Amino acid sequence: MMYRKSLQRVHMNRGDLKLQRRVLLIVCALLLTAVIILTVGVIRNSVFRTNAVSEIHNRMYITYRSAYDVVSRMNSGVISTSLASQAAMAQQYVYYMEQLNDLNGTLCGSRLVSQDLFTVLKNDLSSLEALTLQATTSTQDVRNQLFNHLAALGTALNDVLNIESPR
Secondary structure, rough: OHHHHHHHHHHHHHHHHHHHHHHHHHHHHHHHHHHHHHHHHHHHHHHHHHHHHHHHHHHHHHHHHHHHHHHOOOOOOOOHHHHHHHHHHHHHHHHHHHHHHHHHHHHHHOOOOHHHHHHHHHHHHHHHHEEEEEEEEOOOOHHHHHHHHHHHHHHHHHHHHOOOOOO
């Protein structure tokens, strides 16, 4: 009788072992699936982030080129409505570049260029707008200053993005 009970225990233990192995295999398969899913998610996030940062850099460069072109086309010494519209367009480009710079700071932890460059450019554009509204003095000095500050922004972008400043 005792022999029979010990055989039953052995047979029950073998069944328990099979069940434990199946549970362990299921848990391992679930863990492996979770690791694969997380790895794919991390890779996709990394690719998305890289593409987003690259797009920000491209747009920053294109916007800088547009602002540079607008400022370089401003007529010298003549105060006109075209000067006011060109200054407004340059102001929009500067604002957009500032937003892209902030977005890059959010995604990467650091801005492409210093915020001071945008502050100086906005001050130049405000001075140009004020002189344009007065229509009594030449805007040449302010436009030269704006052009020089924009060139400084181009140099800073070149240092970060490895682009050539237009000249």
